[in-house]
Amino acid sequence: MACSLPSRRFLTALVLLPAATLGACGQAIGTASAAPTPSAAVAATAPAQAPLPIQKTLFNPAVGGAQNGITSLAPLVDAVKGAVVNVEVRAKPRRSAGMQRLPPGMAERFGLPPGFGGEGNGPARQGAGSGFIIDPSGIVLTNNHVVEDADRVRVKLDDGRSFDAEVMGRDPLTDVALLKLKGAPGNLPAVPLGDSDAVRVGDAVMAIGNPFGLASSVSAGILSARARDIQAGPYDEFLQTDAAINPGNSGGPLFNMQGEVVGMNTAIVGGATGIGFAVPSKLIQALLPQLKETGVVRRGWLGLAVQDLTPDLSRALGLEAMKGAVVAGVNRNSPGERAGLREEDVITSVNGKPVESAGGLTRAVALLKPDSRVKVELLRGGRTQSLDVTLGTRPSMNGEEEVQPRNASASAPRRLGVQLSDTREGGAQVVAVEPGSPAERGGLVPGMLLVQVGDQKIASASDAVQALTSVKPGAALLLRVRMPGSESTLLRAVEVPDR
Template identity: 70%
Template structure:
């Protein structure tokens, strides 16, 4: 399910409040407000369209809804794809909730926020769609985030337990694998979201409010919408009815191809829904299938849109691009010679029209890849070669470990690790109330020694942790985040 969230003004006042406390039991809501808070809908909010089944059969219908003066039924198209649309049910056990940072003791309870203690169990419903006959399913990350069990139901009545193969919180995409499923399930193709035009007919199938496999139709209303859900917003907008329960479901073109994954809605509005473009989903698939996480290219600079006013001030005739406002010392951009006031016009042959398009273009490239960056400097075009770095997690972002890494390490310790640059095991996540939290471990710390054994990788740390006897107290030597200083921590093994 999905919950409508408060207005941007209210969210701004409670910036430290975890989104989940705004609607327990409604799934992992996106803490975002409407894209134009100062426009004609200043108080509307964008909420996660909690979950919607989606999928389409292997056979693709070729269907033209426009005929000479007659209205053509969508029934043949629905029949051709509905078998691949699925119903996603998730359950999560109660979890401890850490104290809300920045608030004095007692304030959370005073203002009705979630206090430190036990978070209630969660149960939610969503949608998804099968993309290969062996049972690979796409859905939204917020549908399955924190789920302990995932059950997927097909339209023919069959149901399967599912494993979460991979998640990408920044684009709200998740990949599931059905357990024990046959290899001949109905499936659908990802279409070309760049080919769909504003005004083209589209169709959604999902489970709004638990009403199984509901169908709605409309048109593509807009492209490239930034609704402030994350740094890679590039949503398709549609007036096809999208409601809580549609999250993760497919948005089809008239050829029976998925051009978007239904993800968000405007709270209180009608006919305003948003979908992740299929081309963006396709770009993430290989990493989600191989490692379960998405690693993105990184330049290491701050940029802003090139406005007509800035263009005049910079004495350039360039109309579109991203102006470099700052370069991080030692970053890939700095090593390649990028400078403040450079205007970036393309990356790896892809035109850059704004700071947002620069962010999205670089994020689709793999770390360590060498790319050509076209810039205008002092009115003259130049080409620089940049070796991209790996985008680090920003403050407040969830950082996930690759499936083939040593994380998560022994659930009973409540810690996840990954290999750290320069050696050691970097702490990626610490579960509230766990032995790791009680030991004073926090994300960003790097474990370099466990008892007398030096640690050079996450796997070595994992082996040391998992081989320790119950009741043992492990002496850890760790490097604090953003520091070369080491400190000692004692980790008790339950």
């Protein structure tokens, strides 16, 4: 009888390993029972008249290993383990449930301690995870949840060297973060990102990490499944593996047998063994340019509500197609509405790439840059049509963490005394204004929507940061703003202070 799938409450992301966990553990570490040899496994499962096709060469000869049969992973481990690192984190205390951060100066106005409503007054949290070097200059990939809220990040190499690290960029929606080692010599061991699309279910894979603080632990298995949606975020497309993944493996690499990283180990199923999940390397490669350049990921946006095209919906819509994304709703003034998309349209491809589901459409558009022009193929009333759409910037949803572009708060916005965030309608919303700042003197107030800086139209907070940063000190800056709930545009003038 087939077993039922685990409920969503058992799908849990790997969390930071508390520093005291290892010392408090009193359990003995046992040894695993010996696995059957490959020849015995083949003899037990393969019909005599039709032997199963077994790939004899598991390793790239350039890396090392056996040419005939499986003997050892040692040559592969030796080739790549130097690039796998331990990431030690001291993180800010988390805020109490329901506690909101107060705008700058607001606490003092009410006689509260400075920073009241911030990260809290408890002890700093400590934890550890894994990572891997992708550039000899000291660029490291790890999970966002490993370094989130970090006050200090320390990276320890397999050879014993340690470096402080800064967070170059992070993307909470895919749980990817990029670190830069401080003072690295420039010739560190590094591993390449491979093609996760080329890995087949059943291919051998190997994980290296620091589970429970046990540095450089190696586990091996196979790729168990592809494109797993574990309801962790809107862009779930995880690789599943039975290679042992445990707390502390977070951010570590999943290798193919050529020594290439095909995934970043990220999540496990609570209460289960042999079920781990990794972010595909192709997704990481798509995010890297933005993480390196600005520290954040801005995604394309159509402004649609979509759902899968099911056989029942296909019959009801009078279609022969069985795959696609059905438009269930179109946001007002969204890129999709402006391009002419309608409810009950079935989107079948974007820029020539087939769309097989609602999730597939969401992921495809999210990998495209805002303001890019794309060709959308669709079915409407049984007829094929093509529309050109200029994408917008995906807004932050309720409860979603907003990561600011790198150096944004240290440049013009900080000098002006204003904090900005994205909105669903486009533009940049004023979140907080520092008392006595140029922004306050210029008439900016929280809630106001910034739609234009000088001659530049503003579609997102990152647009605003870029525009404000490019203004020369001492200039008088003309802003166009809207009050909440109003369609009228107002003018505001803000003097940019000297650096």
